[in-house]
Amino acid sequence: MTTSSTNWRKTAEAIAIPLGALLFALVLFGLFCALNGKNPFAVYSLIFRSAFSSWGAFQGTLLRAAPLMLTALCTALPARLGLMIIGNEGALVMGGLGAVMAGLLLSFGSVTPGPEQLQQVSGIPSFFVLFGMAMGAIVAGGIWIAIAGALRHYRAVNETISSLLMNYIAIAIMNQLVGGAIQDPSETIKASSFALPAVNRLTSLPGTRIHYGLLYGIIVCILAYVLIQKTTFGFAARTAGGNVKAARIAGLPVGKLTIIICFLAGSCAGLAGMAEVAAVHGRVNESLIAGYGYTGILVAFVARYNPIACILVAILLGGIISSGGALQRNLDMPDATVLVFQGLVFLVILYSDSLYGRFKIFKEPTPAAPPPPSPSTALPV
């Protein structure tokens, strides 16, 4: 009885505080618009209409949310273990590289196919090629972040700094590879890898323009939630995240947990890279570096590292991003306006974190003194 009532209040708090923060951010943004001489209500209604009002508009929102769910997990999972990993962008790039190499190998038999090889796509069914690409991405992205985890565990290197710096290394590796070892010589101005054949691309969900990456994102977020909240492995990880000394004393394999969680985190971001490569670009080049990794960090923060909340926050952010264009084109607002909005939302939601546990209404009522036994039940009959 008591537990269920606690859960109810906790859930209400976890919903009410971010929601209140969002409304507060909207008010602040409205003030900002009013200062710029725009009617805030016109702005609000435009944001809503352009992001959520129709199925067509909502597709645009979901499409932008898809990669963010996966890159968010790259920060959210290790955070449960008390690690602050921000190497999402690097893992995404490595995942994209792993995916394109696996895809080219399975499609043409070589990552640098010759003219004859390009003419004949191998007979491997597209499902298996895509599966191979996903595996390539998962392994490449996973190993990338696992390195940061291993450095943390074995050499006590700060994982935040190392994973951030590894972003730049990953981008440099990508530039080196697409400009050399795996370069398509016919792309002279923008160094790129060879393109995947059209049959081995990720298609859109039937009847929509959203690619399957969205499905990957939702499924992986749910799996991550189950893993962290409902399994002994997840319990061990959370315990180690709570108090690493206690976890060690309890005999938990902290090193193993660190590396496995980091691997899983990296593989999520890697998968986002695979979806971008297989569904959007068809090849790897610098267009892959679009900031999804960094935006994912924000999604994870705002979602308070809860994988399910990551889905919702990613959709919210997708909506904000997609309304930015409308603000520019319909209200003649500068292109940075949406950044102001995004920044306000994030800062307010982040700082609202310190409000948890401050509201009486969400507190479990202090259990009153046990009621005096009533005479009827006090005496055994």
Next chain:
Amino acid sequence: MSTDRRIYIPRRQIIRGILATAAFAATTKLSGCADGGTDTGADTQGGADGETLTIGFIYVGAKDDFGWNQAHAEGAAEIAKLPGVKLVEQASVPETKEVQEVMRSMIEQDGAKIIFPTSFGYFNPHVLEMAKQFPDVQFFHCSTLWEEGMPTNVGNYYADTDEGQFIAGRIAAQTSKSGKLGFVAAKPVNPVLRNINGFIMGARSVKPDMKMQVIFTGDWNVPVKEAEATNSLADQGVDVIGVHVDSPKVVIETAEKRGIFSSGYHTNQASLAPKGYLTGTTFHWGQIYKEYVESIKAGKKVADGGIPRILQGSLKEDYIQMAPFGAAVTGEVKTDAEQTQAKIVDGSLVVYTGEIKDNTGKVRIPKGTAYAVNDPALDKVDWLANGVIGSAS
């Protein structure tokens, strides 16, 4: 309970906030992940059927970047003045699925019949994909990338800047006292190499012993490295700097601070360096855009050949211009530049006239051969001309 702690914010919280803010700044910086476009109540549904021609412009960065995007935005502003033209513009659109969404909403919501996606990386696959889905819309992309088999409603346009760089190089050589020029460049790819070569060839046509140190920053938009490169060139005694990066702003400003001269690119940067700015090769996209608008208003289409598949030109076509000469350019030098420009326009001077050697001594264009700037042979240039210190690989 703890009323006294109401305004207490834990340190962990502050660190997280700072981290998030930093990450947010990084996002903004790296990607402009910020813009988008599925849209809204359309007040101009199908705007092109009546008198108004709705034209969509998409930029990869800010419209006031003193560089590539500003050059296009200035061109767009020129045609916005024409009667019966309505512009819809969106800036900071990354080269991802995002740009497809932006094109889609410009077409579906704003009724755009013509789209100018101005960044190179938009072309494949994004422009091609949208061109397939909207066969009635015409897409004009700033490149020479169209090939047989691609959607026929896609056209290309491009301006060759070699001739402008040649004139700028002549001005640089006549201004330089140290005899050492510098060049800050993004990547050793064909258009950049050609601009470097044009600059040094112009300089050596005045003083045959001029040397030019080139520094490749490795990327199109890395302000910190661009400033470092400019500083190190200044330290080496270079006194005129040329540039080819996405936004020459940092290079021009740093050169001004160091008290040396600079030659710009893309658009006019004179306001950034009132003392040291000499001139610069600037794109005059407005000219091309005007030609497009005229053809389109006459009912012509690129799909059936009414509009040429590619519009390409240089000084003669007025697709590029020299930025107004700065205060440091003396009367004599000005006259020389104007004369050189006249010779290039009337065809008596061809920049790529053999014999041209690269900086390893190999003959790249033999004696007796001359290439016009739009000659496809020049698209294969992967070398640096004689006099350049640096390597193209």
